[in-house]
Amino acid sequence: MNKLSFPPRVKPSEDVVWRNLQGESVLLDLKSGVYFGLDSVGTRIWTLLQDHDDLQTVLQELLAEYDVSEETCARDLLELVSVLREKGLLQTADAT
Amino acid sequence: MYNILGYGQMISDRVRLHSYMEAMRRTIKPGCAVLDIGTGPGIMALLACRFGARKVYAIEADPVIQVAREIAVRNGFGERIEFIEGLSTHIDLPERVDVIVSDLSGILPWLQHHLDAVADARRRFLAPGGVMIPSKHLAWVGIVESEQAYFDHSQPWETGHGFEMEPARDLAVNSPKKVRLQPEALLAAAQCGLVLDYLAVEGPDSSAKTTFLVTRPGIGHGMLVWTDYVLTDDISFSNAPGCTTNIYGQTFFPWTRPISLEPDDVVTISLRCNLVADDYTFRWSTAVFGMGNKAAVKYKFDQSDFRSCPLSPTSLRKGAETYVPRTNGDASIDSFILTSMDGTTSVGEIAARLAKSFPDRFKVRSEALDRVARVSRAYSE
Numbered sequence: 001m002n003k004l005s006f007p008p009r010v011k012p013s014e015d016v017v018w019r020n021l022q023g024e025s026v027l028l029d030l031k032s033g034v035y036f037g038l039d040s041v042g043t044r045i046w047t048l049l050q051d052h053d054d055l056q057t058v059l060q061e062l063l064a065e066y067d068v069s070e071e072t073c074a075r076d077l078l079e080l081v082s083v084l085r086e087k088g089l090l091q092t093a094d095a096t
Numbered sequence: 097m098y099n100i101l102g103y104g105q106m107i108s109d110r111v112r113l114h115s116y117m118e119a120m121r122r123t124i125k126p127g128c129a130v131l132d133i134g135t136g137p138g139i140m141a142l143l144a145c146r147f148g149a150r151k152v153y154a155i156e157a158d159p160v161i162q163v164a165r166e167i168a169v170r171n172g173f174g175e176r177i178e179f180i181e182g183l184s185t186h187i188d189l190p191e192r193v194d195v196i197v198s199d200l201s202g203i204l205p206w207l208q209h210h211l212d213a214v215a216d217a218r219r220r221f222l223a224p225g226g227v228m229i230p231s232k233h234l235a236w237v238g239i240v241e242s243e244q245a246y247f248d249h250s251q252p253w254e255t256g257h258g259f260e261m262e263p264a265r266d267l268a269v270n271s272p273k274k275v276r277l278q279p280e281a282l283l284a285a286a287q288c289g290l291v292l293d294y295l296a297v298e299g300p301d302s303s304a305k306t307t308f309l310v311t312r313p314g315i316g317h318g319m320l321v322w323t324d325y326v327l328t329d330d331i332s333f334s335n336a337p338g339c340t341t342n343i344y345g346q347t348f349f350p351w352t353r354p355i356s357l358e359p360d361d362v363v364t365i366s367l368r369c370n371l372v373a374d375d376y377t378f379r380w381s382t383a384v385f386g387m388g389n390k391a392a393v394k395y396k397f398d399q400s401d402f403r404s405c406p407l408s409p410t411s412l413r414k415g416a417e418t419y420v421p422r423t424n425g426d427a428s429i430d431s432f433i434l435t436s437m438d439g440t441t442s443v444g445e446i447a448a449r450l451a452k453s454f455p456d457r458f459k460v461r462s463e464a465l466d467r468v469a470r471v472s473r474a475y476s477e
Contacts, residue, residue: 014366014368021409024409026409026412035415036417
């Protein structure tokens with residue numbers, strides 16, 4: 001996996017509140033009032049993004065926790081990050 | 097919305113009512129037109145007449161407007177006050193007014209559609225040079241030590257009779273509540289977090305960032321927010337700790353857990369207030385830096401009342417953007433009723449047909465009548 005293919009550092013948008021519901025999570029975009037659901041793996045990624053804005057670090061954490069190839073894990077991580085950014089739930093870490 | 101006892105409490109609040117009365121007395125000139133948004137039983141509209149208003153438009157969505165009408169007639173103001181049932185944002189007036197008076201906020205300015213309603217009224221109804229009462233709300237923020245205020249959020253779930261009750265505590269510590277604390281509770285000088293100027297406010301959402309320098313050692317239990325109600329430049333009242341008690345009180349936003357604070361610790365709080373659907377969601381993020389050292393984070397909490405109530409995952413899933421809904425049996429019933437509301441059929445006739453078409457759901461006619469009446473109230477002209 002080429003590390004350069006990762007997008008800039010990202011962090012949860014300040015307009016998002018979230019809560020864990022039995023291992024899954026619900027995100028609420030305060031600006032739009034729209035809810036988003038994440039499954040258990042998505043919730044783990046979202047939780048890691050609370051503490052790490054570097055996707056390489058998130059990837060390494062996931063590889064340590066899940067029995068998955070680096071290529072698959074990176075692809076799934078990027079896919080989720082892409083969706084979350086598109087929805088405005090993630091923003092670049094240096095943006096205010 | 098209040099019941100009649102609640103309206104009575106509002107009228108009996110001397111601090112509030114006397115402040116409004118004085119502000120109106122100084123502002124309303126003989127012959128001017130006044131708009132009273134959320135008139136309730138009509139007290140502000142009556143006062144406006146007493147102070148010389150030529151015309152008062154009194155808007156109220158609650159059925160209490162019928163009481164207001166009767167009171168106006170009894171006091172000889174039935175002609176001068178035009179009562180309009182509904183929401184101000186859905187109503188047009190025949191003229192612009194010189195004064196707009198309202199009291200749509202609660203303990204905090206962020207209550208339901210208050211800010212939208214006031215901004216809309218100013219844009220559409222206020223004459224050039226007109227006056228808004230209140231003119232401003234100032235939201236103040238403090239950090240407080242109050243074991244008593246924190247008690248409800250924590251204690252019941254920490255002594256769970258030998259059971260692990262943490263999931264309930266997680267909800268409770270994200271639940272703001274009304275309190276009345278005294279100045280001794282403050283651990284640092286309070287900060288004015290936000291000024292809402294009603295001659296300028298536009299959108300419903302607000303955010304404030306405040307920084308506190310802790311001035312005395314203590315246990316921090318949370319954030320306190322209160323409001324200064326600035327009615328005119330020289331008339332205001334406040335819910336600040338130590339002020340004369342009024343009906344509103346203050347709002348306590350608990351922290352995830354009590355924290356030990358020392359003098360010169362720096363506490364930063366970000367408060368966001370967002371209107372979601374019909375009411376506000378609050379988010380308060382707190383960081384404590386030991387002795388002001390930005391590198392020494394002692395505590396960090398990110399909280400929201402979004403986490404304060406039990407939620408059904410099933411219900412939430414049904415509201416998700418990606419959910420593909422399919423109607424259930426209740427939809428068929430309401431659809432039947434709506435289709436039957438053709439402008440010629442009475443509620444009773446629709447109920448009779450409904451009971452016949454859905455015999456398993458409506459065993460007696462009154463059940464069908466209740467259901468049709470509910471839909472009729474919501475959707476008929």
